Amino acid sequence: MIFSSYEFIFIFLPVTFFVYFYLNKNKFTKIATGFLALASLFFYSWWNLIYLPLILISVLVNYLISLYLLKPSKKNKSFLIIGIIFNLSLLGYFKYSDFFIQNVNVVFNTSYSLLYLTLPLAISFFTFQQIAFLVDSYKGYVKKNKFLNYLVFVTFFPQLIAGPIVHHKEMMPQFSESVNKSIIYKNVYLGFFIFSIGLFKKVVLADSFAIWASYGFDVMDQLSLIEAWVTSLSYTFQLYFDFSGYTDMAIGAALLFNIKLPLNFNSPYKSKNIRDFWTRWHITLSRFLRDYIYIPLGGNQDGNFKMYSNILITFLIGGLWHGAAWTFIFWGFLHAIAIIIHRLWIITGISLNRVFAWFLTFNFINITWIFFRVETWEDAFKILKGMFGFSGIVLPNMLQNYAVFSGKQVLFGEVYENFNYDNEITFWLLIGLCMCLFFKNSYQVINSYQPSNKIVTFIVIIFLISIMNLDKNAEFIYFNFSYSVFCRKTSI
Numbered sequence: 001m002i003f004s005s006y007e008f009i010f011i012f013l014p015v016t017f018f019v020y021f022y023l024n025k026n027k028f029t030k031i032a033t034g035f036l037a038l039a040s041l042f043f044y045s046w047w048n049l050i051y052l053p054l055i056l057i058s059v060l061v062n063y064l065i066s067l068y069l070l071k072p073s074k075k076n077k078s079f080l081i082i083g084i085i086f087n088l089s090l091l092g093y094f095k096y097s098d099f100f101i102q103n104v105n106v107v108f109n110t111s112y113s114l115l116y117l118t119l120p121l122a123i124s125f126f127t128f129q130q131i132a133f134l135v136d137s138y139k140g141y142v143k144k145n146k147f148l149n150y151l152v153f154v155t156f157f158p159q160l161i162a163g164p165i166v167h168h169k170e171m172m173p174q175f176s177e178s179v180n181k182s183i184i185y186k187n188v189y190l191g192f193f194i195f196s197i198g199l200f201k202k203v204v205l206a207d208s209f210a211i212w213a214s215y216g217f218d219v220m221d222q223l224s225l226i227e228a229w230v231t232s233l234s235y236t237f238q239l240y241f242d243f244s245g246y247t248d249m250a251i252g253a254a255l256l257f258n259i260k261l262p263l264n265f266n267s268p269y270k271s272k273n274i275r276d277f278w279t280r281w282h283i284t285l286s287r288f289l290r291d292y293i294y295i296p297l298g299g300n301q302d303g304n305f306k307m308y309s310n311i312l313i314t315f316l317i318g319g320l321w322h323g324a325a326w327t328f329i330f331w332g333f334l335h336a337i338a339i340i341i342h343r344l345w346i347i348t349g350i351s352l353n354r355v356f357a358w359f360l361t362f363n364f365i366n367i368t369w370i371f372f373r374v375e376t377w378e379d380a381f382k383i384l385k386g387m388f389g390f391s392g393i394v395l396p397n398m399l400q401n402y403a404v405f406s407g408k409q410v411l412f413g414e415v416y417e418n419f420n421y422d423n424e425i426t427f428w429l430l431i432g433l434c435m436c437l438f439f440k441n442s443y444q445v446i447n448s449y450q451p452s453n454k455i456v457t458f459i460v461i462i463f464l465i466s467i468m469n470l471d472k473n474a475e476f477i478y479f480n481f482s483y484s485v486f487c488r489k490t491s492i
Contacts, residue, residue: 001046002161003195003249004202004470012043016157017256024181033148033175036257040155044121051121054090055155061086062130063150069137070145076138083134091127094120099324122161124321126154128288129165135292142168149175158254162246164264164284171259180258190449191255194442196463198248201241203469205435208428209238217373217383224394228386230425235373236366237432240269243282248442263443269365269436272357274338277365285321289314308343312336322372327380331371338364 001008016039023032045052065083069076098114105112133153136142145168153171154160174180216223216231223231247265254261268280278286294314300307312333319332352360367387374380385391393410440448449455 001043003246003253004199004466006470007046008043009199009467012039013253013256020257021181021183029181030148032181033152037148037151037155040152040157040160043157044155044160047121048118050118054120054123055126058087058090058126058130059151059154062134062154063145063147066134066137066142066145066150069134070142080134080138084131087127087131087134091123093117094123096320096324125163125165126160128285128321129154132165132288132292133168136168156254156259158250158257158259159261162243162250163282164247164250164262165288166262166284170262174259184258187255187258189451190446191252192463193252193449193455193459194255194446195249195252196459196466197442197445198245198250198252199466200245200462201248202245203466205428205432206238206241206245207469209234209241209432212425213238213373217379218375221382222391223382223386224392225386225389226394228383228391230429232366232370232383232387233429233432234425236369237429237436239369239372240436241432244441251442251446265441266443267436267441269362270358271361271365272354273361274335274342274364277361278335278339285318289318293317308340311339315339327371327374327377331368334368334371 001012003009016036020032020036020039023029023035041052041055044055062083065079065086068079069083094117097117101112101114104110133142133150137145149172152175153166153168156171159166211234212230213235216227217235220227220231244265251261262284264283266280266283268277271277271280294310297310297313298306299310315332315336316329317332319328319330319335322328322331367384370380370383374383382391395410
């Protein structure tokens with residue numbers, strides 16, 4: 001089940017909302033918590049019941065290990081290691097087995113058969129979340145842990161499929177507060193407001209960009225300069241509004257239950273350097289990589305060479321986390337190099353013009369997303385060749401009279417010859433850019449929200465527009481990374 005579906009919006013969400021608060025109103029608090037856990041498991045297993053036993057086993061094993069970690073003992077570190085090995089083994093088996101076999105076959109010229117395992121939904125998210133929980137338990141940040149509470153912590157449906165990756169201390173106190181067990185109408189208004197904005201971003205904006213991105217990446221054999229840039233920018237905005245839309249809907253759905261999810265998406269395309277980008281994009285993942293990989297490796301404590309090595313390792317792991325393919329790893333490598341260059345640049349004390357700094361950062365992100373999207377290296381080279389003019393440059397006919405040169409590489413004609421809706425492409429790209437740069441993100445909206453008839457009218461309109469567009473392709477990119485049937489590669 002996904003957020004942008006009739007089943008979720010008109011059946012699952014309202015039924016879960018009313019039953020949960022009805023039970024709490026009648027003092028059946030434990031039953032209400034159990035119901036929320038069961039509803040979340042139903043949400044998780046909607047498409048394929050085969051996922052259910054796996055997540056339940058994962059939750060049970062991690063819970064039992066956490067009980068040992070909560071007891072003062074010299075053996076705690078051993079249990080922590082066992083827990084981490086269990087989680088990584090589960091993730092590695094389902095997500096990376098075929099990737100490993102493929103590479104063994106290439107390197108050693110063998111022909112081992114692939115396993116073709118069904119990738120469990122959201123396994124990377126709940127695996128990382130539970131690893132963080134075990135480490136926090138070992139360090140003493142978790143004082144007590146009841147199974148039902150832990151089950152809700154892992155499976156709470158707004159954040160289950162595509163994050164954010166939350167900490168126990170961020171979530172469980174909110175569920176325990178008595179005031180949150182009753183309907184808070186301000187949160188209902190805010191929740192519906194934010195959810196509607198996210199829904200619009202997904203089904204109207206992201207899915208519109210998806211048409212051109214998919215055509216350029218998956219259909220065209222060759223792209224001219226402008227067509228290639230349209231393709232890459234379309235995917236850049238598709239990914240932005242897909243993830244931003246999901247984040248908003250997750251925030252909105254959680255607010256209905258009086259739960260505030262941690263900030264996970266903070267206008268990342270406003271970034272003026274690559275470090276700033278990673279403080280804004282998928283914030284909870286960046287936090288996890290920093291706290292549980294970069295710092296344990298030594299962080300920046302052991303000299304520059306070790307620090308740069310730690311940065312490289314962290315980003316390579318981050319790339320591999322997103323998908324079992326060398327293109328994902330290379331994407332992580334490029335961002336690691338960019339972070340290192342940024343640190344070296346800071347040492348020089350030279351500051352760039354703010355507009356130029358943004359332009360440089362945005363285009364680096366846009367180009368590197370290509371490796372995040374492509375199925376093969378050949379697809380990446382196809383896009384890059386087009387973007388840098390090696391597949392020909394087609395300029396509008398109106399410029400022909402002003403050109404002082406033309407020839408084999410520079411032609412005049414239909415700029416969007418191979419794309420439909422050519423008159424719409426430029427418009428939507430400009431709209432996407434403006435929304436990324438000048439509109440408030442969800443947390444800014446929440447903090448400044450003032451109910452009014454105009455706002456209510458606006459929300460109703462965009463909600464209805466979104467509902468009318470639900471019949472489009474309603475898959476989240478980041479959600480796709482969690483579900484192998486719809487993935488180009490194995491995924492999150």
